[in-house]
Each structure stands twice: as structure tokens, then as C-alpha cells.
Amino acid sequence: MRDGIFLPHSSPLTLALPHPLALTRAGLSGFPSPAQDYEGRTLDLNERFVKRPSATFFMTVTGDSMTGLGIDDTDLLVVDRSIDARAGHILVASVEGELIVKRYEMLGRRPYLCSGNAQYPPIPLSNLDCQVWGVVRAVIHEYAV
Structure with missing residues (x-):
């Protein structure tokens, strides 16, 4: 299986997007203020995902090959080379010259x-x-709309 195409990324640009505060309530207790959705909060995706x-x-x-772990064909991965790989991490690795995405596991006392x-x-x-090559920090899945 071929699990990816390396896309180089230069220094991230700052792009603050609207990010309204979304609160979940346990029950109905009236209507929230319509202005609550426009409180002026922003979210920069680079700040959120690029540590x-x-x-x-x-x-x-x-x-x-990774669909059971929530990674589908065409998903975008955020990969961090500075994280030390541990069992349970999803990795991007070159194995025998082929770039793949897999979960690192110890089965018995052997690495897989x-x-x-x-x-x-x-x-x-x-x-x-x-x-x-690095540890997957985030998966971005885009829905067809």
C-alpha cells in the first residue's frame, strides 16, 4: 500500500478564522442569545495543529490501510518530526524505500x-x-459537499 505523498510545507501563514464559542447543554432551559455565536473569537489552524x-x-x-483508525484516502495528516515515536503512535515511515503510514505497536517484544x-x-x-519521518499529530478529513 502506498500511504502518502509528501507535501513540503514552508513556514505557516497566520490566518485567523471565525471561531464562535459552542457550548453543549444537558437539557433545554430556554433559548441562548443569538449574539452568542458572534462573540469575536478566532481560530488559527496553524496555531491549533502546528506545535x-x-x-x-x-x-x-x-x-x-488506515481506515479503521480514522484515516481515509485523501485525508491530510499533520506530522511532527520532533516527537519521539512510542507504541500506539501513528507514524509516517520509510520502510524499504516506501513511504507508509502505520501505527507503531509492540507485539510480544517485537516492534511492528x-x-x-x-x-x-x-x-x-x-x-x-x-x-x-514523524508522528501524526492530527488528521484532517474533508467531507464531500
């Missing part, structure tokens, strides 16, 4: 890269050329 700009890149996923789709068996890392 270390010099170590962050974006990657578009191709394939279906595992898919989120049962059609793809775990990849044992013993005796393979594997270089971790």
Missing part, C-alpha cells in the same frame, strides 16, 4: 507497523530498513 513549525509537515494519504484495516498484515520491523 513546532520547523519540525512539522503535511502529508496527503492515499489508500485504505500495523494497519487499521485487517486486509493488511502487521509489518515486522526486524531486519527491515525503516526510518521514522
Whole structure:
């Protein structure tokens, strides 16, 4: 499976977008003020998802091997090279020259890269050329509208 296309990312631009405060209530107790949605809050997606700009890149996923873990074909990944990989992290790695996205797991006492789709068996890392490119910090899924 080919899991991605590396998209280089230069220093992020600041773009503050409207971000109204959304509150959830346990029950109905009247109507909220219509002005509540326009309180002037903003959200910069780079500030939210890019914790270390010099170590962050974006990657578009191709394939279906991670669908069970919420990563679908054409999703955008935010990948941080500064995070040390641990079991349970989703990684971008080069394995035998192929760039893939998998979850790093210890099965028994051996390291594996595992898919989120049962059609793809775990990849044992013993005796393979594997270089971790980074840890996936966020997944951005765009709905077809």
C-alpha cells in the first residue's frame, strides 16, 4: 500500500478564522442569545495543529490501510518530526524505500507497523530498513459537499 505523498510545507501563514464559542447543554432551559455565536473569537489552524513549525509537515494519504483508525484516502495528516515515536503512535515511515503510514505497536517484544484495516498484515520491523519521518499529530478529513 502506498500511504502518502509528501507535501513540503514552508513556514505557516497566520490566518485567523471565525471561531464562535459552542457550548453543549444537558437539557433545554430556554433559548441562548443569538449574539452568542458572534462573540469575536478566532481560530488559527496553524496555531491549533502546528506545535513546532520547523519540525512539522503535511502529508496527503492515499489508500485504505488506515481506515479503521480514522484515516481515509485523501485525508491530510499533520506530522511532527520532533516527537519521539512510542507504541500506539501513528507514524509516517520509510520502510524499504516506501513511504507508509502505520501505527507503531509492540507485539510480544517485537516492534511492528500495523494497519487499521485487517486486509493488511502487521509489518515486522526486524531486519527491515525503516526510518521514522514523524508522528501524526492530527488528521484532517474533508467531507464531500
